[in-house]
Amino acid sequence: MKKIRIALTMGDPAGIGPEIAVKAAANVELCCLADISLYGCSDIIKEAVKRFVPDAKLNIKETGDLQFDDINIAQIDAACGLAAHNAVIMATKDALTGEVDAIVTAPMNKASVNSAGIPFTGHTELIAELCKCDNFAMMQSAGDLRVVFVTTHIPLSEVAAAITQKRIIEVAHLLENVIKAEGIKHPKLAAAAINPHAGENGYMGTRDEEVVKPALESLRSGGMSIDGPFPPDTLFIENTRRAYDGILSMYHDQGHIPFKMLAFDRGVNSTLGLPIIRTSVDHGTAFEIAWQGVADTGSLFAAIKLAITRAANG
Numbered sequence: 001m002k003k004i005r006i007a008l009t010m011g012d013p014a015g016i017g018p019e020i021a022v023k024a025a026a027n028v029e030l031c032c033l034a035d036i037s038l039y040g041c042s043d044i045i046k047e048a049v050k051r052f053v054p055d056a057k058l059n060i061k062e063t064g065d066l067q068f069d070d071i072n073i074a075q076i077d078a079a080c081g082l083a084a085h086n087a088v089i090m091a092t093k094d095a096l097t098g099e100v101d102a103i104v105t106a107p108m109n110k111a112s113v114n115s116a117g118i119p120f121t122g123h124t125e126l127i128a129e130l131c132k133c134d135n136f137a138m139m140q141s142a143g144d145l146r147v148v149f150v151t152t153h154i155p156l157s158e159v160a161a162a163i164t165q166k167r168i169i170e171v172a173h174l175l176e177n178v179i180k181a182e183g184i185k186h187p188k189l190a191a192a193a194i195n196p197h198a199g200e201n202g203y204m205g206t207r208d209e210e211v212v213k214p215a216l217e218s219l220r221s222g223g224m225s226i227d228g229p230f231p232p233d234t235l236f237i238e239n240t241r242r243a244y245d246g247i248l249s250m251y252h253d254q255g256h257i258p259f260k261m262l263a264f265d266r267g268v269n270s271t272l273g274l275p276i277i278r279t280s281v282d283h284g285t286a287f288e289i290a291w292q293g294v295a296d297t298g299s300l301f302a303a304i305k306l307a308i309t310r311a312a313n314g
Helices: 017-025 028-033 042-052 078-096 110-115 123-130 156-162 165-181 196-202 207-221 252-263 298-313
Strands: 004-009 034-041 059-064 102-105 137-142 145-149 188-192 225-230 246-249 268-272 278-281
Touching (some): 004 017, 004 298, 017 028, 028 034, 028 298, 034 078, 034 298, 042 059, 078 123, 123 268, 137 165, 145 165, 145 252, 165 246, 165 268, 196 207, 196 225, 207 225, 246 252, 278 298
Parallel strands (some): 004 034, 004 102, 034 059, 145 246, 188 225
Antiparallel strands (some): 137 145, 137 268, 268 278
């Protein structure tokens, strides 16, 4: 049986990306499951190999010529941002042409990419743009805990206007589809409200009454099992969240904060709705511990395993 081919990007060279990437690419268990190619600057990857997995023989896909001696570890740096950005572009293109079966991304630093003159709000939006995909969503998952986001990397002041009935319906279907792809035939979903106390029947804002509730009613009338809107401060309580296969969060921090409190060391970030499979860690570049050999690999290992599972089932 042919092995799954994974493109693993190095992330920001000044952060923990190279360290966790080479550890993953050299891991015996993961290598038994997939052929992993590291996308990035070979000089930086080779330095990470020498420091963290000596003697490992890794497959490197060169995406730039940045040298290790030229990077400023643990600092925002345009050259590092550009190098990380280029690795993602090449990995995505190879996935689109079928050279690899899935891509897994190590963390990038948004400030570094933007300082290189490249408008960048996150992997999710960049990869969706490269795939020419308009209907996509971010999901955080860890085992049976799955949280998908109606809005992501936008200012809080823009959230309410961005949440429409159409968008809620689109994202709910993306969530239902990916859960079915993981083997659950009849997913049960829950949706968070936008406002505190789900708006208190309009006394704490009217968007839940005017937008969220009609969208959920439409989904239910179409056969989807989805409850809510729930007050956001109670939806993630154990007895509530465990009753559902997936949770619809209305904005970034509403879902990210509880998710990371529950599953920070094993969470996986996925982009739903793409023509390719893409997973990632759910943490940042951790400059404060970069190149020290202490970065936790749990989230990246989980991201690779999930990408392998989805590619095998696809």
